[in-house]
Amino acid sequence: MRTRLRGWFRGALGAGLALCGACASTDYPDLNLYSVDQDKAMGSRAYEELLAQSATLASGPEVETVERVTERLVASALELDHALAPRFDWQVTVLDAPDVVNAFCLPGGKMAVHSGMLPVAESDAGLAVVMAHEISHALLRHGTQRASRETAAAGLIAIFTDEPEEAQRAGVLGSLLLMMPWGRTEESEADLLGLRIMANAGYDPREAVRFWGRMAAGGGGAAGRLGEFFSTHPSERTRIADIRRALEEVLPLYEAARAAP
Numbered sequence: 001m002r003t004r005l006r007g008w009f010r011g012a013l014g015a016g017l018a019l020c021g022a023c024a025s026t027d028y029p030d031l032n033l034y035s036v037d038q039d040k041a042m043g044s045r046a047y048e049e050l051l052a053q054s055a056t057l058a059s060g061p062e063v064e065t066v067e068r069v070t071e072r073l074v075a076s077a078l079e080l081d082h083a084l085a086p087r088f089d090w091q092v093t094v095l096d097a098p099d100v101v102n103a104f105c106l107p108g109g110k111m112a113v114h115s116g117m118l119p120v121a122e123s124d125a126g127l128a129v130v131m132a133h134e135i136s137h138a139l140l141r142h143g144t145q146r147a148s149r150e151t152a153a154a155g156l157i158a159i160f161t162d163e164p165e166e167a168q169r170a171g172v173l174g175s176l177l178l179m180m181p182w183g184r185t186e187e188s189e190a191d192l193l194g195l196r197i198m199a200n201a202g203y204d205p206r207e208a209v210r211f212w213g214r215m216a217a218g219g220g221g222a223a224g225r226l227g228e229f230f231s232t233h234p235s236e237r238t239r240i241a242d243i244r245r246a247l248e249e250v251l252p253l254y255e256a257a258r259a260a261p
């Protein structure tokens, strides 16, 4: 019976059924059936698979920019003492993909930036907006939370106790996490934590209003290339208004970071 269940589960993932937005994904808001080590394992595995089939940039101004910004953001997350930040294996890679406006951070801290994101980001602060947002999805464990809710909704908790299948499951789910569309609550949470992380890193959080404005307007001539990002980060009309409201809370963090020696 368990073998049949597992087979069904894998089949469901393969068919994308686990992505079904109607699968009671708003129930069990804080449920997470995974350990942090499992987040890291599946993130690493998906990352390796992705890098094995992608062209990457090893050096140059794009790599320098991405490394400089993500290093400051990770240091800021550590400084804000987010419980998970010290446990993650942070790493970033620039993908040689000038036609793709996308970036992500997998569970466990493995990040990638498609080189097409950089012209839309325009500056370090612009890149910090999107990377702090991505880092926040990982720190908030949205990936495994979502996977857990949908598994629970499907009544399949039992399979999570079966160790031998773990590696395979990690691979399947890890790849799935790259395509998983976030919900409105997850987007708002990642926006807010992201603003705190970037402000504390000394990046002006007001840039978030300008960055998301550029993205909403089609990425400054990048229209048609934003589909991949927006398919996983549904943009709400309220996003920019919510960010404006949050600025009052995060601007003091930015001012304190700027005043620090």
Ligand SMILES: [Zn+2]
Pocket: 133, 137, 182, 186, 187, 190, 232, 233
């Ligand atoms: Zn998002």
